[in-house]
Amino acid sequence: xxxxxxxxxxxxLSAMLVTFLIFGFIHVFTPLATTFWIGLGNEQAPDxxxxxxxxxxxxxxxxxxxxxxxxxxxxxxxxxxxxxxxxVLQFIMSLxxxxxxxxxxxxxxxxxxxxVIGFIVASIVMRRLGLNKGTTI
Amino acid sequence: MFKTDDRVIQxxxxxxxxxxxxxxxxxxxxxGAFLDRYPTFDNDATNxxxxxxxGLNNIMFLAGIYYMGYKGLDKGYFVFLIPASILNxxxxxxxxxxxxGENYTGLTMVSIGLLxxxxxxxxxxxxxxxxxxxxxxxxxxxxxxxxxxxLLILQVLVVIGYFVDPNSLMNNNPDLTVTTQGSxxxxxxxxxxxxxxxxxxxxxxxxxxGVLISMGQVxxxxxxxxxxxxxxxxxxxxxxxxxxLALGITLGFILNTTVFFRLQKSF
Numbered sequence: 001x002x003x004x005x006x007x008x009x010x011x012x013l014s015a016m017l018v019t020f021l022i023f024g025f026i027h028v029f030t031p032l033a034t035t036f037w038i039g040l041g042n043e044q045a046p047d048x049x050x051x052x053x054x055x056x057x058x059x060x061x062x063x064x065x066x067x068x069x070x071x072x073x074x075x076x077x078x079x080x081x082x083x084x085x086x087x088v089l090q091f092i093m094s095l096x097x098x099x100x101x102x103x104x105x106x107x108x109x110x111x112x113x114x115x116v117i118g119f120i121v122a123s124i125v126m127r128r129l130g131l132n133k134g135t136t137i
Numbered sequence: 138m139f140k141t142d143d144r145v146i147q148x149x150x151x152x153x154x155x156x157x158x159x160x161x162x163x164x165x166x167x168x169g170a171f172l173d174r175y176p177t178f179d180n181d182a183t184n185x186x187x188x189x190x191x192g193l194n195n196i197m198f199l200a201g202i203y204y205m206g207y208k209g210l211d212k213g214y215f216v217f218l219i220p221a222s223i224l225n226x227x228x229x230x231x232x233x234x235x236x237x238g239e240n241y242t243g244l245t246m247v248s249i250g251l252l253x254x255x256x257x258x259x260x261x262x263x264x265x266x267x268x269x270x271x272x273x274x275x276x277x278x279x280x281x282x283x284x285x286x287x288l289l290i291l292q293v294l295v296v297i298g299y300f301v302d303p304n305s306l307m308n309n310n311p312d313l314t315v316t317t318q319g320s321x322x323x324x325x326x327x328x329x330x331x332x333x334x335x336x337x338x339x340x341x342x343x344x345x346x347g348v349l350i351s352m353g354q355v356x357x358x359x360x361x362x363x364x365x366x367x368x369x370x371x372x373x374x375x376x377x378x379x380x381x382l383a384l385g386i387t388l389g390f391i392l393n394t395t396v397f398f399r400l401q402k403s404f
Contacts (some may be wrong), residue, residue, distance in 0.1 A: 001401035
């Protein structure tokens with residue numbers, strides 16, 4: 001069933017999959033999205049327009065989670081571009097979250113910590129599977 | 138697809154999957170619109186809780202279709218899905234009797250889904266008898282066996298729990314209230330638990346089934362993620378959830394994940 005042969009990568013990819021699902025559901029389901037939004041340091045609950053945007057964002061997480069299932073069940077060379085995209089995505093996300101936190105517009109440090117851990121995990125998987133750009137697969 | 142050249146099977150299972158996708162999308166992610174289609178349904182927290190749950194169950198059914206699309210037909214899927222669809226129809230008819238019949242779309246769609254599944258099962262040519270495996274669960278892996286026994290015990294406890302208190306899901310969750318509609322949803326989940334027990338007994342007798350273990354893994358991963366999402370957004374306030382349900386989901390996830398990773402090389 002699982003085609004990735006490196007056990008450490010399988011564990012890391014599975015953990016990343018669950019994390020993507022968690023953040024996906026947090027953004028997609030209204031009660032969770034509302035609590036999450038207020039927890040980020042906002043005083044007012046999100047209005048319907050913002051909730052729609054959050055749902056769209058949540059679906060991106062869920063779609064990436066489906067992508068990670070595909071990575072786990074495919075030979076590693078078929079997933080090279082996807083893993084590289086995930087590394088870039090996590091890197092840019094980490095920077096954005098860090099700047100928001102540094103500016104003080106976001107008081108909760110959880111998104112910064114999670115996105116930085118996500119970047120490190122994705123990088124480790126990419127290195128362990130030998131998928132970094134320039135490597136002959 | 139489905140490792141068969143039979144176009145009828147391919148079309149039947151494709152359409153069944155489409156019905157599951159439709160209901161998963163509507164019930165889990167567009168709950169308000171779904172509830173509005175039923176005049177006597179209140180758009181309250183209890184109904185939303187159960188409708189989302191039922192929608193996520195449809196994702197599990199859909200995962201089975203996808204699995205067989207890549208890996209080939211598996212008798213275990215039909216052993217689980219056909220009784221589940223029949224009980225679903227019984228459950229919908231019971232709700233129609235209670236409300237006087239307000240929306241027949243669901244009944245029609247589930248009936249069509251059952252018919253398509255039966256056609257696919259019949260045309261697959263697989264024997265209807267159960268071939269006994271050499272060992273219980275069809276594996277010599279002790280840890281995987283323990284996990285499968287654990288899952289069976291967990292489901293039996295769920296069924297016993299329903300007889301002790303049919304409304305326990307609502308009584309244990311401070312956000313929910315016991316309503317007639319909520320009780321009927323709890324009955325639907327009880328029906329599903331019976332089908333899961335049947336699927337596990339089938340695996341105990343004929344050996345583990347890749348599609349059933351994978352479907353269980355999809356369900357457990359989704360519910361574990363939602364549980365963790367609730368924990369994350371609760372910010373330390375753990376008084377609002379259902380501890381018994383959280384324990385059941387966590388145990389189920391650990392057991393199913395153990396079984397999945399121990400046996401996944403064989404399917």
